Amino acid sequence: MNAHQSVRAGQPVQSSEVIAPDAPVLEAMVRFEAVSKVYPAHRNKPSVRALEDVDFAIARGSITGVIGRSGAGKSSLVRLINGLEKPTTGRVIVADSDISSLSGRELRLAQRSIGMIFQHFNLLSSRTAADNIALPLEIAGWSKSDIASRVSELLDLVDIADKRDRYPSELSGGQKQRIGIARALATRPNVLLSDEATSALDPQTTRSILDLLANINRELGVTIILITHEMSVVRQLAKEVIVLDAGHIIEKGHVADIFTHPRHSITQTFLSEALGDAIPVSLTSRLQQQPRPGGQAVIRVLVRGLDGGATLVARLARELAIDVALLSARIDEIGGQQIGSLTLGVPDDDTKAAQVLSYLSQHRYSVERLGYVA
Numbered sequence: 492m493n494a495h496q497s498v499r500a501g502q503p504v505q506s507s508e509v510i511a512p513d514a515p516v517l518e519a520m521v522r523f524e525a526v527s528k529v530y531p532a533h534r535n536k537p538s539v540r541a542l543e544d545v546d547f548a549i550a551r552g553s554i555t556g557v558i559g560r561s562g563a564g565k566s567s568l569v570r571l572i573n574g575l576e577k578p579t580t581g582r583v584i585v586a587d588s589d590i591s592s593l594s595g596r597e598l599r600l601a602q603r604s605i606g607m608i609f610q611h612f613n614l615l616s617s618r619t620a621a622d623n624i625a626l627p628l629e630i631a632g633w634s635k636s637d638i639a640s641r642v643s644e645l646l647d648l649v650d651i652a653d654k655r656d657r658y659p660s661e662l663s664g665g666q667k668q669r670i671g672i673a674r675a676l677a678t679r680p681n682v683l684l685s686d687e688a689t690s691a692l693d694p695q696t697t698r699s700i701l702d703l704l705a706n707i708n709r710e711l712g713v714t715i716i717l718i719t720h721e722m723s724v725v726r727q728l729a730k731e732v733i734v735l736d737a738g739h740i741i742e743k744g745h746v747a748d749i750f751t752h753p754r755h756s757i758t759q760t761f762l763s764e765a766l767g768d769a770i771p772v773s774l775t776s777r778l779q780q781q782p783r784p785g786g787q788a789v790i791r792v793l794v795r796g797l798d799g800g801a802t803l804v805a806r807l808a809r810e811l812a813i814d815v816a817l818l819s820a821r822i823d824e825i826g827g828q829q830i831g832s833l834t835l836g837v838p839d840d841d842t843k844a845a846q847v848l849s850y851l852s853q854h855r856y857s858v859e860r861l862g863y864v865a
């Protein structure tokens with residue numbers, strides 16, 4: 492498939508298929524074609540293979556999370572998208588142009604269609620909020636009056652007009668990030684790259700920034716790519732996710748599918764972190780790490796909606812003849828779908844707990860053993 496082809500939703504997933512589900516015909520905004528990135532040996536340091544044969548396509552107007560641990564290759568991927576690095580092999584296509592083949596003025600023009608926001612905001616401390624937002628417009632050669640009206644528009648968009656004359660040192664982290672977002676959107680980019688943009692913020696401010704990004708995506712149609720090491724960020728905002736590990740894509744697809752049916756243990760660990768608070772305190776306070784005679788093994792399973800939970804409990808009873816107890820259930824909106832998190836108590840006899848776990852993993856449920864209760 493080349494950069495200009497589109498695919499129809501509903502076809503089986505191919506390695507470079509566009510991964511947004513809803514539109515009838517999807518067009519890629521960012522496409523990696525067999526991309527590898529090797530940093531050459533330097534002084535005494537050996538060469539590093541940061542990305543290996545990476546293939547994906549991100550649909551126009553979508554919100555996609557790219558998640559991975561430290562060293563997985565996330566920053567390399569960002570620098571390839573915005574043309575700061577060239578792939579060692581393969582091509583990087585952004586908005587129908589092969590950014591990996593551009594240089595000089597052509598590259599600078601292409602880079603204007605890619606906005607970036609950062610963990611530490613990267614604002615100039617000597618400039619006011621308004622003047623920080625104006626900077627990319629000055630560089631792009633806009634007239635003073637056009638800059639003034641665009642900056643006012645952007646301050647309203649990020650809901651921070653009252654702080655226009657404040658300096659970064661006078662702003663909170665959330666306010667600084669709003670200025671960062673306004674600056675990134677100044678030249679009307681097609682793509683907004685968020686590089687750990689909420690990692691330095693508290694959970695409530697993170698929520699408000701993610702809500703703002705969701706509005707921007709809805710109202711302006713900007714394609715958003717969220718680089719993060721936190722599945723909770725992906726869960727709150729993205730519909731699609733790419734999981735990177737040691738330079739390889741280990742999973743990609745719809746967030747709701749990956750939450751309910753992860754293929755890889757690393758993905759499962761990210762999911763557990765994102766759901767850490769999903770169990771009621773009344774249960775966590777009773778959880779033990781060692782089995783109790785006559786007690787129950789406690790497991791957590793993710794299912795599609797609460798109906799999926801009722802069906803699962805009925806199937807375990809019917810197919811394995813094991814009655815499980817529903818200890819708690821909670822429903823979340825993840826990737827635009829309702830996902831149920833069920834905590835089940837399985838009679839703690841070794842064979843029954845093992846049978847249930849093996850049944851769930853055979854059917855690719857996202858499952859985690861939490862401990863035991865008496």
Ligand SMILES: Nc1ncnc2c1ncn2[C@@H]1O[C@H](COP(=O)(O)OP(=O)(O)OP(=O)(O)O)[C@@H](O)[C@H]1O
Nearest residue numbers: 530539540541559560561562563564565566567568
């Ligand atoms: N300029 C460089 N020169 C040499 N090696 C590099 C360079 N940039 C990254 N690497 C190496 O490439 C691998 C991937 O790094 P990268 O920064 O892309 O990962 P990351 O997922 O962003 O990690 P982190 O979350 O810690 O920033 C690492 O082993 C890193 O040490």
